[in-house]
Amino acid sequence: MLTVSNICKTFNAGTVNEVRALRGVSLTIPEGAFLIILGGNGSGKSTLLNAVAGTFQLDQGKIELAGENITRWPEHRRARLIGRVFQNPFTGTAPNMSIAENFALAARRGQGRGLGWALSRRLMDELRDRVRELRMGLEDRLGNAIGSLSGGQRQALTLLMATWLKPALLLLDEHTAALDPKSADLLIRATADIVSRHKLTTLMVTHSMQQAVNLGDRIVMVHRGAVACRFEGADKQRLRVPDLLARFEEMRRREMLDESAAALLEKTYV
Amino acid sequence: MTLLLGALTIGLILSLLALGIYISYRVFGIADITVDGSITLGAAICAVLLIKHVNPLFATLAGFGGGLVAGAVTGVLHTKFNINSLLAGILVMTGLYSVNLHVMGKSNVPLLGADSSTKWAERLGHSWFRAPEVNVMGWLVGARDLAMLLIVISLIVAACLVLYWFFRTELGTAMRASGDNPQMIRALGVNVQRYCIMGLALSNGLVALAGGLLAQYQGFADAQMGIGMVVWGLASVIIGESLTGSRSLGLAIYGAVAGSVLFRLLVAIALRWGLNPNDLKLVTALFVFAALVLPQLLQRRKRAATLAKPQSQS
Ligand SMILES: Nc1ncnc2c1ncn2[C@@H]1O[C@H](COP(=O)(O)OP(=O)(O)O)[C@@H](O)[C@H]1O
Ligand SMILES: [Mg+2]
Numbered sequence: 001m002l003t004v005s006n007i008c009k010t011f012n013a014g015t016v017n018e019v020r021a022l023r024g025v026s027l028t029i030p031e032g033a034f035l036i037i038l039g040g041n042g043s044g045k046s047t048l049l050n051a052v053a054g055t056f057q058l059d060q061g062k063i064e065l066a067g068e069n070i071t072r073w074p075e076h077r078r079a080r081l082i083g084r085v086f087q088n089p090f091t092g093t094a095p096n097m098s099i100a101e102n103f104a105l106a107a108r109r110g111q112g113r114g115l116g117w118a119l120s121r122r123l124m125d126e127l128r129d130r131v132r133e134l135r136m137g138l139e140d141r142l143g144n145a146i147g148s149l150s151g152g153q154r155q156a157l158t159l160l161m162a163t164w165l166k167p168a169l170l171l172l173d174e175h176t177a178a179l180d181p182k183s184a185d186l187l188i189r190a191t192a193d194i195v196s197r198h199k200l201t202t203l204m205v206t207h208s209m210q211q212a213v214n215l216g217d218r219i220v221m222v223h224r225g226a227v228a229c230r231f232e233g234a235d236k237q238r239l240r241v242p243d244l245l246a247r248f249e250e251m252r253r254r255e256m257l258d259e260s261a262a263a264l265l266e267k268t269y270v
Numbered sequence: 271m272t273l274l275l276g277a278l279t280i281g282l283i284l285s286l287l288a289l290g291i292y293i294s295y296r297v298f299g300i301a302d303i304t305v306d307g308s309i310t311l312g313a314a315i316c317a318v319l320l321i322k323h324v325n326p327l328f329a330t331l332a333g334f335g336g337g338l339v340a341g342a343v344t345g346v347l348h349t350k351f352n353i354n355s356l357l358a359g360i361l362v363m364t365g366l367y368s369v370n371l372h373v374m375g376k377s378n379v380p381l382l383g384a385d386s387s388t389k390w391a392e393r394l395g396h397s398w399f400r401a402p403e404v405n406v407m408g409w410l411v412g413a414r415d416l417a418m419l420l421i422v423i424s425l426i427v428a429a430c431l432v433l434y435w436f437f438r439t440e441l442g443t444a445m446r447a448s449g450d451n452p453q454m455i456r457a458l459g460v461n462v463q464r465y466c467i468m469g470l471a472l473s474n475g476l477v478a479l480a481g482g483l484l485a486q487y488q489g490f491a492d493a494q495m496g497i498g499m500v501v502w503g504l505a506s507v508i509i510g511e512s513l514t515g516s517r518s519l520g521l522a523i524y525g526a527v528a529g530s531v532l533f534r535l536l537v538a539i540a541l542r543w544g545l546n547p548n549d550l551k552l553v554t555a556l557f558v559f560a561a562l563v564l565p566q567l568l569q570r571r572k573r574a575a576t577l578a579k580p581q582s583q584s
Contacts, residue, residue, distance in 0.1 A: 076459050076460055076462070077459070079458055079460075094446075095450065101443055101447075109459050113440040114440055117440075118438055
């Protein structure tokens with residue numbers, strides 16, 4: 001279970017480049033639940049995921065995962081609990097190392113690394129089986145450098161790496177956004193399969209309303225670094241793409257109103 | 271022949287330097303100039319201990335330890351204090367100059383009377399070949415020189431095997447990944463800063479090992495002996511890469527050794543043909559410059575060629 005309480009983050013505070021990326025976000029994902037984050041460009045979705053993963057320290061708020069207060073933990077320590085797939089296929093794998101070596105690294109996620117061989121016979125056998133399930137024909141190319149694969153293949157392998165040891169939380173940051181539609185579709189199917197099979201607690205960011213409607217059991221829409229609305233339970237099941245579009249439209253209209261109000265105030269008083 | 275043997279031996283000794291540079295430059299992408307100080311540190315510690323009649327093996331290992339510490343200091347400056355890697359290296363190298371003088375007590379320590387591995391080689395040569403000179407394929411070579419070469423070869427082979435093994439352990443694989451994609455390996459639970467410190471320590475340890483062996487081979491340690499060594503190591507690594515062509519781990523290690531030996535042989539030949547020893551460092555620097563720039567130029571020309579192609583077709 002993940003609990004995020006009232007977290008705030010301002011980048012470049014006190015400079016002209018100040019960005020209030022998170023303004024008091026709270027959310028909870030119960031054990032085994034699948035939460036989808038929706039939101040426009042620059043609304044703070046990645047920043048929210050990075051806050052949970054520990055890429056930076058928060059200005060305010062608290063994050064609890066699997067019964068531990070991880071708010072002050074450094075990123076590498078949180079890795080024991082968290083598996084991640086990034087938006088950019090280049091981020092999630094070590095390009096000059098072989099597929100097998102990348103998995104050997106993932107097989108020790110968050111654990112001590114000693115002087116035993118990284119590639120054991122047992123790992124290789126299990127690896128071949130689990131890579132075969134991806135149906136990409138990669139099981140015979142485990143010795144190849146992972147950098148030589150396509151984006152879709154790399155993302156699928158990264159997903160497998162992130163879940164090789166069952167994580168207390170799986171973080172997916174628009175992991176299909178950089179792929180062509182067909183690869184994206186395959187990857188989404190693999191994702192749904194792995195999440196349901198291992199009953200993973202999942203936090204996924206997407207810009208695709210289709211994915212938001214089809215996947216997951218709850219949705220949080222973020223806007224300008226804050227939660228705009230939430231759907232769960234029967235509400236989420238009933239939700240269709242046009243409903244979501246309408247919500248977006250409404251948010252945009254309200255924002256335009258805000259801006260015209262601000263302009264009016266500025267004209268009057270400044 | 272004796273000249274060839276000498277070049278081979280020194281080339282092999284300096285291949286430890288090349289392996290160290292391979293770790294800092296190729297694995298972590300850091301041009302670590304600490305090397306200039308740590309090779310001297312290894313030589314200084316080793317020489318001083320040898321004069322105090324410490325066992326040569328232990329003296330050499332102590333030099334290795336000194337290098338480990340020097341590299342770790344650079345790593346700490348770079349990662350914990352956010353100092354640019356080049357500057358961190360410069361700071362430690364500069365500091366080491368004084369440290370080395372303190373260790374040696376003067377700027378040059380001759381090993382005339384000391385019991386070093388060279389003496390050991392002399393005794394071994396005697397007991398193996400039972401003559402001051404040996405006939406190798408028609409050439410007469412000194413038994414001592416031959417024994418020394420054999421000792422150095424076995425040392426280097428051992429070092430390469432250990433390194434190859436290390437980089438295939440869980441720890442070593444994670445270390446390589448820290449250089450390859452720090453963001454990814456952090457997400458897999460590795461403290462990248464700590465691994466960088468360990469990597470630089472190991473790198474400079476190997477370099478100091480080369481320094482200790484070099485001091486024993488040439489019979490002295492000198493405060494100036496480290497100048498330009500980082501460029502020398504880079505040259506070896508680059509030659510090695512062009513020899514083996516591949517970035518696979520085993521080939522890379524082999525390449526660093528082969529590159530070092532080949533480079534030393536080339537230098538010996540050039541000196542024999544009348545290259546002024548004073549120009550050696552300039553030539554080495556120019557060589558590395560060319561090796562760094564040539565691939566860029568070739569790529570630019572290739573790109574220009576591919577851009578030009580569609581036009582020529584139309
Ligand atoms: N490391 C950073 N430094 C400065 N600004 C940042 C940083 N990360 C994100 N931002 C800013 O925070 C805002 C939210 O970004 P992000 O979370 O990446 O949006 P998205 O919802 O598209 O993923 C953007 O305005 C972005 O420019
Ligand atoms: Mg984003």
